[in-house]
Amino acid sequence: MPITVTMPALSPTMTEGTLARWLVKEGDTISAGDVIAEIETDKATMEVETIDDGRIGRLLIAEGTENVPVNEVIAVILEEDEDEAALASFAAAPTNGGAVPAAAAAPAVAPAAAPVAAAPAAPAAATGDRVFASPLARRMAEQANLDLAALQGSGPNGRIVKRDIEAALSAGVAVPTAAPAARAPAAPTPAEPVTADYEEIPLNAMRKTIARRLTESKQTVPHFYLSIDCTLDRLLDLRKDLNSRSDAYKISVNDFVIRAAALALKRHPDINSQWAETALLRHRRVHVAVAVALPNAGLITPVVRDADRKGLAEIAGEMKDLAGRARDGKLMPEDYQGGTFSISNLGMFGIDEFVAVINPPQAAILAVGTGKQRPVVTDGAVAVATVMTATLSADHRVFGGAEGAEFLDTFRQLIEDPLTMLL
Numbered sequence: 001m002p003i004t005v006t007m008p009a010l011s012p013t014m015t016e017g018t019l020a021r022w023l024v025k026e027g028d029t030i031s032a033g034d035v036i037a038e039i040e041t042d043k044a045t046m047e048v049e050t051i052d053d054g055r056i057g058r059l060l061i062a063e064g065t066e067n068v069p070v071n072e073v074i075a076v077i078l079e080e081d082e083d084e085a086a087l088a089s090f091a092a093a094p095t096n097g098g099a100v101p102a103a104a105a106a107p108a109v110a111p112a113a114a115p116v117a118a119a120p121a122a123p124a125a126a127t128g129d130r131v132f133a134s135p136l137a138r139r140m141a142e143q144a145n146l147d148l149a150a151l152q153g154s155g156p157n158g159r160i161v162k163r164d165i166e167a168a169l170s171a172g173v174a175v176p177t178a179a180p181a182a183r184a185p186a187a188p189t190p191a192e193p194v195t196a197d198y199e200e201i202p203l204n205a206m207r208k209t210i211a212r213r214l215t216e217s218k219q220t221v222p223h224f225y226l227s228i229d230c231t232l233d234r235l236l237d238l239r240k241d242l243n244s245r246s247d248a249y250k251i252s253v254n255d256f257v258i259r260a261a262a263l264a265l266k267r268h269p270d271i272n273s274q275w276a277e278t279a280l281l282r283h284r285r286v287h288v289a290v291a292v293a294l295p296n297a298g299l300i301t302p303v304v305r306d307a308d309r310k311g312l313a314e315i316a317g318e319m320k321d322l323a324g325r326a327r328d329g330k331l332m333p334e335d336y337q338g339g340t341f342s343i344s345n346l347g348m349f350g351i352d353e354f355v356a357v358i359n360p361p362q363a364a365i366l367a368v369g370t371g372k373q374r375p376v377v378t379d380g381a382v383a384v385a386t387v388m389t390a391t392l393s394a395d396h397r398v399f400g401g402a403e404g405a406e407f408l409d410t411f412r413q414l415i416e417d418p419l420t421m422l423l
Helices: 084-089 135-144 162-170 205-220 233-243 253-267 312-327 401-416 418-422
Strands: 003-006 016-022 035-040 045-049 054-059 065-069 073-078 223-231 273-275 280-282 288-290 292-294 298-300 341-345 364-368 372-378 381-395
Touching (some): 035 073, 135 162, 233 418, 253 341, 253 401, 253 418, 292 312
Parallel strands (some): 288 341
Antiparallel strands (some): 016 035, 054 073, 273 280, 292 298
16 A cells, blocks of 8 residues: 655644655655655755655655645655556645545646647646636736736646746747637737846745744834943953864854853843743753854754853854754754744844844843954053944843843953853
């Protein structure tokens, strides 16, 4: 009996995902443990392994298909010596999800090289009087006076997508929009290619999640902000000295910031808390989430767990690994969940100072700017020092300005006297 492969739940909160890429094709022989697909969640792109041996009988969901519900059948595996006749009951999944009998399935997808129907027969994108097309394709067709019913779609299940409209326009073909039955059909008229003054970039799952969570944060969390200046000269000297002692590690300023924030959180547990409507939850452990920018996808916050118990070299090695896997989309859910406090550092981009949006359910995030030489007054004399500005965004429901100020003062003392971080 064929074995069905379903969309996995790759995190506790995942309800749907995007089938980013198939790593196998129909007919391939597979063994348990083989990676067969890449699934894009709201946090990362993760590999899916098979737990069965056999042969790929049918791929039911096309690459790039978004919003595939968890537990929907995405592929069928044939067991050893199983005949392909066993696949007769499976066909491409309809738009509402799930494998269906072949007799009820939509017609096969037409090749992308033939975007316009050559004969009046019903195209693959249409079922009855309904034409399956993306919203963007419908808008482009309306602007170009194209009849969608006369186009063949190259998207999943014959759906007409943007590239099909563009192919029709580049070929110089224009099909008039269907007229009411009471009128005689209008003669085809050439249409100028439609060129929008913007590019429409589809939102991936991560970008949608970031937008939703940050909107909720600004709407529901009463933010307040505190800033403090820290001199970095002693820290930079210590960093240079430590890095010269071994090639086994390379400590960055950000690693010192993580360590200092973690120690300050240990001394000021009110900051390491969260709002829970009926109570304040004060965390016993310090898990520092660090924002990492991702190309074309926003950011993700991998977590350095028990950061107050780790030395600078260990933090440096862990952050290098986490940041690398984050940019490659290889983080596991446990790598980015469970942070109790966040740090966002834009100093490497030359940003002097900024404020960050709190990442619920955490109560605070520290925004760190670049270290820059500035004139400072010390003992009544003007001198030049390397100064870094750090700004705390805080949830006023969890703690007040005095508690935030005490935390920042401890953070500043650790940064300005970095040897105390080594004790």
